Amino acid sequence: MFDFSKQDGPSSKCYFTHSILPNYIDPAQPSTKKKPFSTFLSQPFTHTADLILPEEIYELIRKELDGQIGTAHYARVYMSLGAVIARDFFTEYIKKGNIMMLSEGRPGVDNVFSLYGGVLKLELDRPTYERCGLVGKPIEDGGRKHKKARYVVEFNLRSPSMLHGKKGFERLVWACKNVLNNSITWLFHDLQASGDESETPILKHQPILKLASQTPTILPSISTPTLTSASLPTIYPPEASASLLEYLHLISLDSPRIRANDSIDPYLCRYEVPDIGDSGTLVRNLVRVRWHGFISPKLMRDVFLMALKKVGKGNGEGEEWFALHVSAFHGGAYSVLQVGRKDTLVWECV
Structure with missing residues (x-):
């Protein structure tokens, strides 16, 4: 007989939050109770962290990342x-x-x-x-x-x-x-x-x-959703938030499925880049900056605040965003998507 018994292992959970940042954040003493800063503190021991952002925004913070802020x-x-x-x-x-x-x-x-x-x-x-x-x-x-x-x-x-x-x-x-x-x-x-x-x-x-130290990787010709504060919905069905999280993970993996010139047979894969707010998609050059080692929450907080200052300094509407994907030693992970200077989307996987 075949054994179709249910597995006893616990199932992981993912909590999604859409929060609004205040107009002013003190870099020396940011809030410890509001997201995403409480999320940074909830995961003290990190082994891998990815910063994903458009190439134009990366050029604005490149020198700072090469300095003390981007090194642990x-x-x-x-x-x-x-x-x-x-x-x-x-x-x-x-x-x-x-x-x-x-x-x-x-x-x-x-x-x-x-x-x-x-x-x-x-x-x-x-x-x-x-x-x-x-x-x-x-x-x-x-x-x-x-x-x-x-x-x-x-x-x-x-x-x-x-x-x-x-x-x-x-x-x-x-x-x-x-x-x-x-x-x-x-x-x-x-x-x-x-x-x-x-x-x-x-x-x-x-x-x-x-x-x-940080290791940048250029990701050319990536199909990206048009991410602006106006395109974000007010209510997120579970499928919508999950599809956006899946897209961020595919960027972190440098998957060929999100490239604009991907020509895989649809019989093998029918993945499509999510269309946020029916605003269509763009073809952009992205950059993935990766840290690997023993990483503290302070580094993630400093990188977030540094990138937040440069959001909105690009030339196009779709440039006002960046994302963080962080994995812990004991299996936990979280992802943060910052759209504009206000809207913060957080996924916490436990």
């Missing part, structure tokens, strides 16, 4: 969890500074550790969790069969009670010394890095320095 420095380091909360490392990077770290491991399978915004997050299997003696919460498994129980433990290391000698902190120190004492590979990024890095605590762990 990070490191790969081999150290134990106990070394993260050691006195010098803990004081310099967590209490005084601001870093982000992500350990090796597969989420849902291995023990995975992360540190962002001063919050240390431990995702542990049940045997390790019971041996640690820490207080955490079970991870929801959706009632799937044969799914081993897992737990998450969080510590706000910037809390005044998180100090050496305090009872709660010493429980974490004990767990790091007696249970979580293996040296593992981490990705490390200092969000407040200064020019002088000659005597920082990370250097004694022999980090391997990495660079996540």
Whole structure:
């Protein structure tokens, strides 16, 4: 007999939002609760990010992208969890500074550790969790069969009670010394890095320095919808928002199906570029700028604000847009389409 049983794996969800940006955004302190800025912060650990925009807009921000804004420095380091909360490392990077770290491991399978915004997050299997003696919460498994129980433990290391000698902190120190004492590979990024890095605590762990620089790719003769604020609908059926997201993903993949000279047999593929607001399509040269590495939300925010300043500086109606497509280490992703200086379309896939 054939096994047609239903798969027990969870299905992914995609949330779509159309928001309006305010007239003025403070580049130094943008809103953390409004989209797309809340979306940037919701995904702290990114491995690949694509900026998609018309070639004319790219030329306006090319010099800035080649500078400090478009570059991210990070490191790969081999150290134990106990070394993260050691006195010098803990004081310099967590209490005084601001870093982000992500350990090796597969989420849902291995023990995975992360540190962002001063919050240390431990995702542990049940045997390790019971041996640690820490207080955490079970991870929801959706009632799937044969799914081993897992737990998450969080510590706000910037809390005044998180100090050496305090009872709660010493429980974490004990767990790091007696249970979580293996040296593992981490990705490390200092969000407040200064020019002088000659005597920082990370250097004694022999980090391997990495660079996540932008790589531009010219995409010639691309069929694009006429994207203007006037062409955007006020109500989005699920099919309309999904087709626009699909189009952005095809650009990110540099698919030949969106090229104006594509001549594939319609029997094999009948894909058509979405027509937004019945405004027709244009043939444009686009540019995909890609970052690959350990990327922070701050880089995505800075790139968004930089491109937002140049929107509307082109010559044609269809030039007033750009898009971001960002993929996280643990499977999440989001896409942001900015049309003009006001309309922001956001897709969050979880």
